[in-house]
Amino acid sequence: MPELVFFSGTMDCGKSTLALQIEHNRSARGLVGMIFTRNDRAGEGKLSSRLGLVTDAVEVADDQDLYAYLVDHLSQGGRVDYVIADEAQFLAPVQIDQLARVVDDLGLEVYAFGITTDFRSKLFPGSQRLVELADRIEVLQVEALCWCGARATHNARTIGGEMVVEGAQVVVGDVDQSTGEVGYEVLCRRHHRRRMTAASARAAALSPDVLPVSSG
Ligand SMILES: Nc1ncnc2c1ncn2[C@@H]1O[C@H](COP(=O)(O)OP(=O)(O)O)[C@@H](O)[C@H]1O
């Protein structure tokens, strides 16, 4: 039975890499995938991994009907054996419903990849709908780590290394952004709650306030 599978995790945990591996393994056996994405860092119509691999994809528009798009494609003689949707957190809930319909009515396997929560640890609407509808939710096996060594479960937005909690839900960006620009850092829940990034932990460790008081 075809399934709607949601591969979820923090930023930088290997989701796009896995999407590209699934695509590679299936196309190596002659299967044809339809690859959707939205707002990939590499630019419009791209699905890219930090390991340097990239492939072309269909850039999903705000009000695009993904089910209708596939039906059109198939009725014009196109072939599709499976569907990949990367950056699925950016899809609208109705587009996730359309992907579920692709599974149920077209009999195609759909692999969706995305982060579950935003920088405030609130569900993205698209991810919420995936949690509600997916046949299976898979958490990626490669653990992204917080600076403290614990498993990273949350995404922090940073400016100059400092965590911020105000701003738009969607701001395309990357981890390891040490400049003043908006960047992201993955943290464990404890340090996300305390708003403690690697930079602020380093600064706190160097602060005279926390140095041991000399008795001499
Ligand atoms: N230089 C590197 N050497 C080995 N692995 C790397 C390197 N850079 C990134 N990675 C791996 O790639 C992962 C990020 O993959 P990517 O698919 O871009 O993540 P996601 O789509 O989840 O944001 C990292 O967690 C790490 O495992």
Ligand SMILES: Cc1cn([C@H]2C[C@H](O)[C@@H](COP(=O)(O)O)O2)c(=O)[nH]c1=O
């Ligand atoms: C936490 C968070 C992230 N984003 C953006 C930043 C990146 O462009 C993508 C995630 O991509 P990845 O391949 O999983 O690293 O999402 C955002 O817009 N808002 C957020 O709160």
